[in-house]
Amino acid sequence: xxxxxxxxxxxxxxxxxxxxxxxxxxxxxxxxxxxxxxxxxxxxxxxxxxxxxxxxxxxxxxxxxxxxxxxxxxxxxxxxxxxxxxxxxxxxxxxxxxxxxxxxxxxxxxxxxxxxxxxxxxxxxxxxxxxxxxxxxxxxxxxxxxxxxxxxxxxxxxxxxxxxxxxxxxxxxxxxxxxxxxx
Ligand code: M7G
Numbered sequence: 001x002x003x004x005x006x007x008x009x010x011x012x013x014x015x016x017x018x019x020x021x022x023x024x025x026x027x028x029x030x031x032x033x034x035x036x037x038x039x040x041x042x043x044x045x046x047x048x049x050x051x052x053x054x055x056x057x058x059x060x061x062x063x064x065x066x067x068x069x070x071x072x073x074x075x076x077x078x079x080x081x082x083x084x085x086x087x088x089x090x091x092x093x094x095x096x097x098x099x100x101x102x103x104x105x106x107x108x109x110x111x112x113x114x115x116x117x118x119x120x121x122x123x124x125x126x127x128x129x130x131x132x133x134x135x136x137x138x139x140x141x142x143x144x145x146x147x148x149x150x151x152x153x154x155x156x157x158x159x160x161x162x163x164x165x166x167x168x169x170x171x172x173x174x175x176x177x178x179x180x181x182x183x
Pocket of ligand 1 (some may be wrong): 022023047066067068121
């Protein structure tokens with residue numbers, strides 16, 4: 001028998017088509033709940049670095065849609081890693097795989113309950129990877145998740161990552177959203 005995961009996960013793919021509404025560009029690829037099915041899927045799909053600009057992968061717990069509007073995300077936010085252009089070749093695929101393994105392996109311990117999913121976004125201005133959580137008001141849990149994520153990605157200590165509340169991202173006017181937390 002296959003090795004069960006703690007949760008069932010859904011992989012979503014976003015492909016930017018400017019003629020359509022944002023939600024209509026988001027497609028459910030598949031769901032899985034075993035280690036073996038995860039690797040079968042991972043080995044079958046394109047690496048993030050090979051996707052076209054404007055595409056995203058989203059891996060979310062079954063039942064949570066990868067959008068701000070989902071009840072689980074509404075009061076939440078994301079720990080976001082903004083990469084530079086060079087890092088697509090050197091680091092993006094490793095970062096996304098480690099993000100996936102943090103998620104399916106329940107790498108955040110007690111605070112895994114606050115974790116909703118993860119996102120990788122391919123953009124000309126620099127790719128992004130993120131862990132999405134619920135409830136940004138649970139400060140200790142959110143910061144613990146950020147600490148663990150940063151360690152798992154083996155980011156240099158002096159490099160910081162920030163947490164943005166989705167409500168701030170939604171209502172942003174300029175191009176930068178303030179960080180609620182930084183680790
Ligand atoms: P993005 O793709 O997260 O980042 O957001 P980008 O600016 O680097 O491309 C781009 C746009 O997609 C946003 O300004 C929204 O119009 C739309 N969008 C992104 N997300 C994550 C959502 C979402 O969760 N819900 C809705 N309704 N629109 C979203």
